[in-house]
Amino acid sequence: MRDGAEASGDAGGPPLVGIGALTPAQDHVRDERRPGIVHLGLGAFHRSHQAWYTQHVASDEEPWGIAAFTGRRPDQAELLARQNAVYTLITRAADGDTAEFIDAVIEAHDGADTARWREALADPRTGVVTLTVTEAAYHRAADGGIDVESPVVRGDLALLRDGLSDTACTTAPGRLLDGLRARRDASGGPLAVVCCDNLTDNGRVVRDVVMSLAEAADPALAAWILSTVSFVSSMVDRITPATTEGDRADALALTGFDDAAVVVAEPFAEWVLSGDFPAGRPAWETAGAHFVDDLEPYEQRKLWLLNAGHSLLAYLGLHLGHETIDEAMRDPRCTEPLERLWDEAARELPLPAAEIAQARASLQERFENPRIRHRLRQIASDGSVKLPVRVVDPLRRRLARGEPIGDGAATALAAWWLHVTRQRSLVSDAAAASLPPSATVSDVLALVAPGLDRDAAVEAAVTAAAERILQLPSSAPTPTTTGVPA
Numbered sequence: 001m002r003d004g005a006e007a008s009g010d011a012g013g014p015p016l017v018g019i020g021a022l023t024p025a026q027d028h029v030r031d032e033r034r035p036g037i038v039h040l041g042l043g044a045f046h047r048s049h050q051a052w053y054t055q056h057v058a059s060d061e062e063p064w065g066i067a068a069f070t071g072r073r074p075d076q077a078e079l080l081a082r083q084n085a086v087y088t089l090i091t092r093a094a095d096g097d098t099a100e101f102i103d104a105v106i107e108a109h110d111g112a113d114t115a116r117w118r119e120a121l122a123d124p125r126t127g128v129v130t131l132t133v134t135e136a137a138y139h140r141a142a143d144g145g146i147d148v149e150s151p152v153v154r155g156d157l158a159l160l161r162d163g164l165s166d167t168a169c170t171t172a173p174g175r176l177l178d179g180l181r182a183r184r185d186a187s188g189g190p191l192a193v194v195c196c197d198n199l200t201d202n203g204r205v206v207r208d209v210v211m212s213l214a215e216a217a218d219p220a221l222a223a224w225i226l227s228t229v230s231f232v233s234s235m236v237d238r239i240t241p242a243t244t245e246g247d248r249a250d251a252l253a254l255t256g257f258d259d260a261a262v263v264v265a266e267p268f269a270e271w272v273l274s275g276d277f278p279a280g281r282p283a284w285e286t287a288g289a290h291f292v293d294d295l296e297p298y299e300q301r302k303l304w305l306l307n308a309g310h311s312l313l314a315y316l317g318l319h320l321g322h323e324t325i326d327e328a329m330r331d332p333r334c335t336e337p338l339e340r341l342w343d344e345a346a347r348e349l350p351l352p353a354a355e356i357a358q359a360r361a362s363l364q365e366r367f368e369n370p371r372i373r374h375r376l377r378q379i380a381s382d383g384s385v386k387l388p389v390r391v392v393d394p395l396r397r398r399l400a401r402g403e404p405i406g407d408g409a410a411t412a413l414a415a416w417w418l419h420v421t422r423q424r425s426l427v428s429d430a431a432a433a434s435l436p437p438s439a440t441v442s443d444v445l446a447l448v449a450p451g452l453d454r455d456a457a458v459e460a461a462v463t464a465a466a467e468r469i470l471q472l473p474s475s476a477p478t479p480t481t482t483g484v485p486a
């Protein structure tokens, strides 16, 4: 673990404190960087995390640069390209802000720019591809392969079978496969694909969806990928809320540069990776990253404590009228079930008690940071994909020992049921949105915990937890289907 940057400023002093003399990005003199990394999903997190680590590599070799592509819309690439791809990262501690310019991204493109995407993947100087495209973007079916029932996947499959089309694939696995084919055709050589999305064994997730798509579209390409491409798993951590207009004003006050692509993140950052890099990699360990043989305990600690806690606070907090994580952390109606959820996760974690206690204490402090305004609505999105890895995985282990579901997990699942059925205007989750407002506990369990929907004890405990939540006095009106408070 390491802190992302030293924060300056006193708790009692002015809220914004800059560091050193910063040059506006227009005048920024870039380091020479070799074009070795291609990134897909140019969101806030890539810019606060992988780009930050790449920026902070301390090594004598020529620094690596990132050619970054957006996942769905061109906007972020256009904004960044207008400022030479240099942007401000504000590190926001509880007692003040610091700012730095990041220039590790050397090119920013629309992900639909097929020609540049193929060229970047085919370039033999490219050794690493990183991904932050959200959990839902992998289109996984229940068997771990790609979901061929999805219309967008079927569309990509048709394009990939055609092989000659210049039309961009729509899905992230489709784009990746299209780029890998360009690399094979150009004899670009081996490559490492590093997933940085919040999923368990995320390298295997990417490999399985890409391989199943390749086998359906182009079996010879599938064989080449199997022998040439390494899929690296990584645990990634740095709380990075969506940027607001206020953040842009803060960046201007700190640096004098009116940055349209500013990113704000907490001081804490962690990156643990596992897998091979057959074409080399930046010395990310010199910036604090760790390379391990067994990633599982790190992933489980992060997903079952941090992310599970976030999801519980998001659904329960929204129900109680809160807007952000720090607000929910000031409400014992949220923190009591959070402690129970963490107690339950702790029993499943293969880690020493002292390490778990330290992680919990650190999380408590991070969640309480009143200046990281992490909106519950952002965290609440795509619960149908997030809850299985965050809450249901540890729950299944507990049930397998013959123990009943705990109050923490029951409250998290109950709060999600209430979110999906009673806060329809706030639901951002394609699978959950397809459920009717009359969906039962069993219906929502079937989506996130197949099999447990037929477990009468689990269903009864989640229903009881929902009744307890409904009896809590609400801090603010709960939006209804129409968004109009009841």
Ligand SMILES: NC(=O)c1ccc[n+]([C@@H]2O[C@H](COP(=O)([O-])OP(=O)(O)OC[C@H]3O[C@@H](n4cnc5c(N)ncnc54)[C@H](O)[C@@H]3O)[C@@H](O)[C@H]2O)c1
Residues within 6 Å of the ligand: 040, 041, 042, 043, 044, 045, 046, 069, 070, 071, 072, 073, 132, 133, 134, 135, 136, 137, 170, 171, 172, 196, 197, 198, 199, 236, 237, 238, 239, 240, 241, 242
């Ligand atoms: N923000 C964080 O605190 C944080 C921390 C750890 C991990 N992550 C991981 O990073 C992901 C992105 O977070 P962010 O903060 O950058 O979000 P963001 O909204 O700023 O960016 C999301 C990026 O993913 C792309 N994308 C979204 N849906 C897609 C789809 N269906 N297909 C292809 N691309 C798609 C978008 O175009 C965008 O480039 C998260 O979902 C999570 O898995 C985020």
Ligand SMILES: O=P(O)(O)OC[C@@H](O)[C@@H](O)[C@H](O)[C@H](O)CO
Residues within 6 Å of the ligand: 135, 198, 236, 237, 238, 239, 240, 306, 307, 310, 311, 378, 379
């Ligand atoms: O980014 P998501 O959508 O996977 O999840 C929302 C948050 O739980 C997540 O972004 C955390 O802030 C992050 O995982 C901290 O490292």
